[in-house]
Amino acid sequence: MKRVAVYCGAALGNDQAYQQATINLGLYLVKHDLELVYGGGGVGLMGLLANEVLNAGGRVHGVMPKELVDRGAAFNKLTDLKVVENMSIRKATMLAISDACIALPGGPGTLEEIIEAFSWARLGNNPNPCVFYNVNSYYNSLKNMFDEMTNKQFLTAQDREKLLFSDSLDTIFNFIANYTPPKVRTYSSSKEV
Numbered sequence: 001m002k003r004v005a006v007y008c009g010a011a012l013g014n015d016q017a018y019q020q021a022t023i024n025l026g027l028y029l030v031k032h033d034l035e036l037v038y039g040g041g042g043v044g045l046m047g048l049l050a051n052e053v054l055n056a057g058g059r060v061h062g063v064m065p066k067e068l069v070d071r072g073a074a075f076n077k078l079t080d081l082k083v084v085e086n087m088s089i090r091k092a093t094m095l096a097i098s099d100a101c102i103a104l105p106g107g108p109g110t111l112e113e114i115i116e117a118f119s120w121a122r123l124g125n126n127p128n129p130c131v132f133y134n135v136n137s138y139y140n141s142l143k144n145m146f147d148e149m150t151n152k153q154f155l156t157a158q159d160r161e162k163l164l165f166s167d168s169l170d171t172i173f174n175f176i177a178n179y180t181p182p183k184v185r186t187y188s189s190s191k192e193v
Helices: 016-031 044-055 066-070 087-096 108-123 140-151 169-177
Strands: 003-007 035-038 060-065 080-084 100-103 130-133 163-166
Touching: 003 108, 016 035, 016 044, 016 169, 035 044, 044 060, 060 066, 060 087, 066 080, 080 087, 087 108, 100 108, 108 130, 130 169, 140 163, 163 169
Parallel strands: 003 035, 003 100, 035 060, 060 080, 100 130, 130 163
Antiparallel strands: none
């Protein structure tokens, strides 16, 4: 593993623990010689994370749609910034150039990106492990929802095990190191319900 895609908020949130966890993740990446792939912004947890990695001597790869670059959202200190046509290409590009996906606390965009990455893993289109960095139980409600999906048989127990919620970086990176992608489903035939 060389590069980790991190999805996170363009806001800081109202709990200092989110900022501290972001700093801790940035330092962990640099200490373990891992490069950051992220959305390319300079505000909120995104900017904090990129700054932390860069200030500690790490490498940061941004991926941002042209419309956001044109609106001045791009962070100007990055190792490199890949400008793409739209958000769909941004998400696919981030997956293609990374080896794992981690979601820090964030808003709807953060949630959409990590959920899509996990959905694509189940389809066989994303070999990267997906993790929610569950700082101060931020993602507990979502964790319960995934457990409910499993209980109601909309998600297999085997695939549920392929998605981690944890507040421990050691646990997260151990999960990533030992990850095997979900088995791709096959269908014998279409049947009407």
